[in-house]
Amino acid sequence: MPKQFIDFGAVKAAVSFQQVLDHYGFTAQMRSTRNGDGLEGPCPIHEGTSQDTFKVTLSKNCWFCHNSSCKCGGNHLDFVAKMENCNAHEAALKIDEWFNLGLAGKADSSPQRRDGAPKSSAPSAQQQPMPRQGFNGTSSPAAESKVVEEPQEEPGENVPLSFKLENLKTDHTYFTERGLTPETVAEFGLGFCAKGTMSGRIVIPIHNKGGELVGYGGRWPGQPPEERPKYKLPMGFKKSAEVFNLDRAQMEEKGLPLIVVEGFFDVMKLWQQGFHRVVSIMGSSLSPKQEELLLEASAERSGILLMFDEDEAGRIGREKALVRLARRIFVRVVPLPQEGAQPDHLTENELHALLD
Ligand SMILES: [Zn+2]
Known part of the structure; x- marks a missing residue:
């Protein structure tokens, strides 16, 4: 027929x-x-x-x-x-x-x-079909408390950077520790930064959905000294306005569900295992702006797949995201096999068992 x-x-x-x-x-x-x-x-x-x-x-x-x-x-x-x-x-x-x-x-x-x-x-x-609700201006759970200068005319937008970090060391041992291949390191533009505000950190370029560089995430390679956070984001960077890897993931075949994870490394690891329709909301709470971005990049029939960390924050975050997204698109939650698990630690076989 x-x-x-x-x-x-x-x-x-x-x-x-x-x-x-x-x-x-x-x-x-x-x-x-x-x-x-x-x-x-x-x-x-x-x-x-x-x-x-x-x-x-x-x-x-x-x-x-x-x-x-x-x-x-x-x-x-x-x-x-x-x-x-x-x-x-x-x-x-x-x-x-x-x-x-x-x-x-x-x-x-x-x-x-x-x-x-x-x-x-x-x-x-x-x-009538529900109109796509725009960003309603309510403060998101991921609102950045450390933002000092909020540009009034463009709330929630990150301005593309006018520079790019240079001389990054791409063969740092931390990449091997996290199981990333040199190809993945090159694909995502990762490197160890020795100078500036990100000095001593592995930097992860963050692009907006149009592929413009809007910031860097800085990961301390290993356990950071007590007073330092594991991750650092540039001053004023609005995490809740971006979805990491969306620029790449949206170019992939839309017949596959869009996999949403919490972290940068989850994305990179899944990407390396062949799951290219994967993005991160850089945390466990989905902001209204991120919700819109995910919907734009999703196909109705294949929907969205939430694969958050199997811990308290991850479970709460994915439950909230499920309730909100399910109003608008087909969404499936993929719980991880054991307490404390996170997507980037799963083996290729485990990932296929969960996602195929
Ligand atoms: Zn049921």
């Missing part, structure tokens, strides 16, 4: 999550949450019995399941895809059929259906 075009946005706008749940007959087994906008109940995807693992936000048409057998969430299209064990395209066609929407094959570019029988009524105002 030739692949029939269907507009995901139109399908999502025409049918609410509530209607999808009703279609499956699940509404009865779920209970409303306090604010009236949520439903929770046993998860129909992994068929669990626990009464509160599966949560739905009706106004946002989104869901997620906390249980370790799912650990994922998304919109109602993603839900049908999970339930029917099919891709988002097939899920959209199923919804179209179930609700008699008549959207299949309808598009400006493919005007096959000219039978003059529009079955779908115009979506009501409240069911």
Whole structure:
């Protein structure tokens, strides 16, 4: 059967999550949450019995399941895809059929259906596709307290650097200790810096999504002396405005999920193992600006994969990121095999087992 075009946005706008749940007959087994906008109940995807693992936000048409057998969430299209064990395209066609929407094959570019029988009524105002919410100006959890001079006219933007650190030592033993090959060191432009504010540190160039150099992360090679932090960022650098490696990752095949990790080394190690669609939010809390950047670089059908450190901060961070991202795209959490694990310490086999 030739692949029939269907507009995901139109399908999502025409049918609410509530209607999808009703279609499956699940509404009865779920209970409303306090604010009236949520439903929770046993998860129909992994068929669990626990009464509160599966949560739905009706106004946002989104869901997620906390249980370790799912650990994922998304919109109602993603839900049908999970339930029917099919891709988002097939899920959209199923919804179209179930609700008699008549959207299949309808598009400006493919005007096959000219039978003059529009079955779908115009979506009501409240069911319009959700506009991408812009940066709403609320302070992010990752707000930089050390910023002294905030340029008023460009809040949240990092200005591209007018210089580049030179004479970096690229054969430092720390690279071997972290398991990075000379090719990876060269690809990411790493080096040991002997002079200036980053002196004594391994510097990691940070580019904005357009590929412009906007700062350097400085990692102390090994355990730093007590008074020094492990990582140093330039004065005034807004970490929450950038996603590390986004410039490279977005050039990769969009059919693969965008893997989001916490640290620079996680990115570099995964990249070295062949996972090139990988980015870091430079910490465990996702800022609103980073959320936008991740969505821009993601493809709806392949979604986002969160692979944070398996520790308290990582678990809290990924849970929050999951809840926020799941309103807008398919997102999956990949918990790591043991407490304290972080992606850059996983072997190639372990990574493939988790990500393939
Ligand atoms: Zn589940």
